Amino acid sequence: MPVSSVSSAPETVSISLGERSYPIRIGSGLLCSPDSFADVPQASLAVIVSNTTVAPLYAQALRETLLGQHRQVELITLPDGESHKDWITLNLIFDDLLARGADRKTVLYALGGGVVGDMTGFAAASYMRGVPFVQVPTTLLAQVDSSVGGKTGINHPRGKNMIGAFYQPVCVVADLDTLSSLPARELRAGLAEVIKYGPIADADFLDWIDTHLDELLARDAAALRYAVRRCCEIKASVVGQDEREAGLRAILNFGHTFGHAIEAGLGYGNWLHGEAVGCGMAIAADVSARLGLLAENAAARLTGLIERAGLPVRGPALGAERYLQLMRLDKKAEAGEIKFVLLDAIGHAVLRGVPDDVLRRVLASRCG
Ligand code: NAD
Numbered sequence: 001m002p003v004s005s006v007s008s009a010p011e012t013v014s015i016s017l018g019e020r021s022y023p024i025r026i027g028s029g030l031l032c033s034p035d036s037f038a039d040v041p042q043a044s045l046a047v048i049v050s051n052t053t054v055a056p057l058y059a060q061a062l063r064e065t066l067l068g069q070h071r072q073v074e075l076i077t078l079p080d081g082e083s084h085k086d087w088i089t090l091n092l093i094f095d096d097l098l099a100r101g102a103d104r105k106t107v108l109y110a111l112g113g114g115v116v117g118d119m120t121g122f123a124a125a126s127y128m129r130g131v132p133f134v135q136v137p138t139t140l141l142a143q144v145d146s147s148v149g150g151k152t153g154i155n156h157p158r159g160k161n162m163i164g165a166f167y168q169p170v171c172v173v174a175d176l177d178t179l180s181s182l183p184a185r186e187l188r189a190g191l192a193e194v195i196k197y198g199p200i201a202d203a204d205f206l207d208w209i210d211t212h213l214d215e216l217l218a219r220d221a222a223a224l225r226y227a228v229r230r231c232c233e234i235k236a237s238v239v240g241q242d243e244r245e246a247g248l249r250a251i252l253n254f255g256h257t258f259g260h261a262i263e264a265g266l267g268y269g270n271w272l273h274g275e276a277v278g279c280g281m282a283i284a285a286d287v288s289a290r291l292g293l294l295a296e297n298a299a300a301r302l303t304g305l306i307e308r309a310g311l312p313v314r315g316p317a318l319g320a321e322r323y324l325q326l327m328r329l330d331k332k333a334e335a336g337e338i339k340f341v342l343l344d345a346i347g348h349a350v351l352r353g354v355p356d357d358v359l360r361r362v363l364a365s366r367c368g
């Protein structure tokens with residue numbers, strides 16, 4: 001689709017999950033529009049959960065919008081960073097909610113990137129056994145992926161996102177204007193998750209990204225809007241068919257088995273999540289080609305695109321044994337056998353075990 005044909009009115013993608021269905025609103029100026037939050041249940045108290053970077057930029061605007069809807073709107077400001085996505089920071093949310101007298105009707109608003117979104121969602125899932133929450137994603141990565149689909153949680157030193165819950169928000173409000181303040185490195189990290197949707201589900205979308213990558217990197221508004229919408233459509237369709245990852249939803253983890261090992265192996269926050277996923281997708285494409293599932297030129301094309309997006313395609317030198325040890329903890333592993341999301345064509349993913357000798361060869365050639 002040519003970017004010029006995209007309208008500027010807010011758009012809504014729906015995620016169909018029976019009584020847990022909700023809208024994903026995508027557009028400009030949404031943070032300041034009460035209509036964006038029309039689905040939120042009545043509650044006298046609302047609590048915005050954000051962090052030290054995002055709160056000074058956007059919390060006041062959101063608070064003013066929400067004061068039309070809630071009598072009292074409070075703010076919890078967490079420390080920023082993946083290294084704080086842990087139970088100590090999670091507990092700060094519970095401490096604050098209890099101190100403010102939050103009850104079962106209190107609505108939480110996650111204002112920030114995927115770290116704030118995942119932690120706020122998990123807090124909402126467990127505070128008083130569940131309170132409503134709204135995702136207000138402010139990074140590209142969060143707008144195209146983490147705010148949608150209800151995976152919430154925290155990291156454990158031994159493994160990424162190991163503690164958590166499936167818990168859906170009441171709506172997602174993705175204000176594209178917030179992407180203007182995003183550091184360039186974070187934008188590129190978000191592009192990793194944008195690219196992901198092409199190889200796993202939509203070859204035409206991968207062609208589109210290939211053609212429009214420079215516009216995306218330059219934050220062209222129409223290009224970003226189209227990319228966010230298409231990614232949310234694909235994710236909504238996958239999650240609508242397999243909310244709790246009994247099978248199909250695993251394709252959304254393309255590149256993540258290697259990526260999570262990189263994040264945990266280096267220490268959370270050294271590589272950004274999107275950087276690790278970008279590199280993980282290049283490694284997974286290589287594995288797919290070595291197993292004869294994917295044509296070598298298709299794997300090379302995907303790797304080239306990841307590189308052009310400014311993302312790493314070679315992993316850090318953790319050593320093959322350490323990679324294997326970390327990957328055996330992956331949530332897709334069954335009885336110690338690691339399952340990988342691989343490609344048997346651009347636009348189609350499969351879940352497979354991979355012999356250790358193949359993994360060792362790939363890791364030796366692509367890492368370090
Ligand atoms: P992040 O939340 O750490 O945000 C990246 C950085 O950008 C942070 O420093 C943040 O404060 C800052 N920031 C956020 N919005 C900004 C803005 N508009 N302007 C300026 N700075 C801004 O990282 P992320 O990439 O958004 O998310 C990564 C996390 O998401 C990881 O923990 C990952 O595991 C998780 N994730 C979850 C899912 C899911 O389905 N739940 C999917 C993908 C990723």
Ligand code: GLY
Pocket residue numbers: 145146148149151249252253
């Ligand atoms: N980001 C992976 C998932 O939502 O399943």
